[in-house]
Amino acid sequence: MHFLTDENRHEIFYSAAHTGVIYDYITKKQKLLQGHCNQITSILCSEDKEWVVTADAGEDSMLVVWNSRSATPVRTYLKPHPGGIKQMDLSADNRYIATLGADVPQTCSLWDWTDQNKDGPQVSMKFGLQDIGNAHWIKFNPMDPHELACNGSSRVLFMKWSEKSETFVYHACSMGKGSDTKNEETYTKTIFLPNTEKAVTGTTLGEILVWEVSKIKTGIGQVGEKRLEKIVQLNIDCSAINILLTVDDTFLVCGNADGTIRFYDFFFKAEAWFEDQQLSSVKSISFSRKKATVAASESIHEGKDGRADS
Numbered sequence: 125m126h127f128l129t130d131e132n133r134h135e136i137f138y139s140a141a142h143t144g145v146i147y148d149y150i151t152k153k154q155k156l157l158q159g160h161c162n163q164i165t166s167i168l169c170s171e172d173k174e175w176v177v178t179a180d181a182g183e184d185s186m187l188v189v190w191n192s193r194s195a196t197p198v199r200t201y202l203k204p205h206p207g208g209i210k211q212m213d214l215s216a217d218n219r220y221i222a223t224l225g226a227d228v229p230q231t232c233s234l235w236d237w238t239d240q241n242k243d244g245p246q247v248s249m250k251f252g253l254q255d256i257g258n259a260h261w262i263k264f265n266p267m268d269p270h271e272l273a274c275n276g277s278s279r280v281l282f283m284k285w286s287e288k289s290e291t292f293v294y295h296a297c298s299m300g301k302g303s304d305t306k307n308e309e310t311y312t313k314t315i316f317l318p319n320t321e322k323a324v325t326g327t328t329l330g331e332i333l334v335w336e337v338s339k340i341k342t343g344i345g346q347v348g349e350k351r352l353e354k355i356v357q358l359n360i361d362c363s364a365i366n367i368l369l370t371v372d373d374t375f376l377v378c379g380n381a382d383g384t385i386r387f388y389d390f391f392f393k394a395e396a397w398f399e400d401q402q403l404s405s406v407k408s409i410s411f412s413r414k415k416a417t418v419a420a421s422e423s424i425h426e427g428k429d430g431r432a433d434s
Contacts, residue, residue: 125137125138125408125410126138126167126169126176126344126410126411127411127412128146128169128176128192128242128412129412129413129414130173130412130413130414131211131414133148133193134148134149134150134193135147135148135149136149136153136410137169137176137192138167138313139164139167139178141163141164142158142160142161142162142163142164142180142281143156143157143158143160143164144156144157144158144160144164144167144176144190145157146176146192146195146238148215150168150224153338154415155195155223155362156195157176157178157188157190157195157197158336159182159186159188159200159212160178160185160186160188161180161182161184161185161186161420162180162181162182162183162184162185162208162363163180163181163182163381164179164180165180165209165210165211165226166178166179166209166210166211166212167209168212168213168221169192169217169410170192170213170214170218173192173413174191174192174193174218174332175189175190175191175192175198175218176189176190176192177189177190177214177221178190178266179204179208179209179212179223180208181208181209181210182207182208183206183246184202184203185202185203185204185205185207185208185209186200186201186202186203186204187200187201187209187212187221187223187235188200188201188308189221189237192289194213198290201235201236201320201384204223204225204235204245205211205223205225205226205227205231205233205235206225206227206231207225207228207413208225208227209223209224209226210224210225210226210230210260210373211223211224211258211259211260211261212224212262213260213262213263213264213272214346215264215266215269216266216267216269217269218265219236219238219269220234220236220238220246220264221234221235221236221237222234222235222262222264222272223235223262224259224260224261224274225349227404228336229250229251229252230250230251230258230259231248231249231251231360231433232248232249232250232251232259232262232274232283232292233245233248233249233251234246234247234248234272234285234292238422240351246285246287247290247291247292248249248286248290248291249283249291249292249294252378255279255281255296256274256275256276256280256281256295256296257276257277257278257279258276258277258389259274259275259276259281259315260276260277261274261275261311261312261313262274262277262303263313263314263315263316264316265316265323266316266318266370266373267316267318267319270284270285270286271284271316271395272284272285272292273314273315273316273425274314275311275313275314275325276311277310277311277405278298278299278310278311279292279296279297279298279303279311280296280297280298280311280314280323280325280333280335281295281296281297282294282295282297282335282349283322283384292419295324295349295350296341297335297350297351299333299355308328308329309327309328309329310327310328311325311326311327311329311333312325312326312327312328312364312365312366312368313326313365313366314326314368315368315369315370315376316389317370317376318370318373321336321337321350322334322335322337322353323335323350324368324376325368326364326365326366326367326368326378327363327364327365328364328381329362330357330358330359330360330361330362330363330364330365330380331355331356331357331359331365331395332355332356332358332365332368333352333355333391334352334353334354334355334356335350335351335353336350336351336353337349337350338350338351356392357384358378358388358392359378359380359382359384361382363380363381363382363384364380364381364405364407365378365379365380365381365408366379366405366407367379367380367408368404368408369409371387374389374390375387375388375389375395375396376389376390376392377390377409379406379407379409380405380406381405381406382405383401383402383403383404383405383406384397384398384399384403384406385397385398385401385403385406386398386399423430
């Protein structure tokens, strides 16, 4: 679910089976984004709320970029991956789409949807099982569209590309065999922390793994590659971290399996929280373009409902 609301519109965007839906919750009217033959597997929304993207998996799959205000398609890719798309992300400049295929062996591609002269991907790569296993998440660095993170259940790939290359350059990170962790712990999502050289990965046991750029030669990896800096237990009850995102380049936001939503600074100190909302497992979080008021921010700290603008 994506929140399209700003000062001039009151809409949300979500998918239902093989149809995208833009719903105005004031007028109770909806616009249907139709054309997919299969169930939609991934949706995106640009930071400025002007563009939404839908993708499906299966035969005759498609990747479609839509104008969110007119609900009309502006770019369509047919059969972007042999088995369709499992997951995707949009760069902060709204120019590039990174996709993870639902095929086996799995492929990863990057598309410049603004380039009308190019029908195929800008960069593409096929994963080996030894690289990452079965990847389920991909994310751009918001500060650099040429860097991405991709993770499976127990390994993270940090990937880079250039306009002159045809494939990604990457290195793999994991906790390693010596880490004190339980076998059932798996990775959920990986994101970059804006204005830092760090990235964090959430786990099903309520931890985050903090990856930092190595600046010295340690015999492990290369200078400039990310490696595990520390493990931070955010959820004392070990509930899974389902959602990780950043907002206003200031807060790390976690949506958890126990129905809680918590805000942290980039030193992982708790800044705000929603813990008495009687929510089920949190699966999606989205913010409007409207800035929250000071009063709303204060009420969050008090544990009250200050979500009128976000």
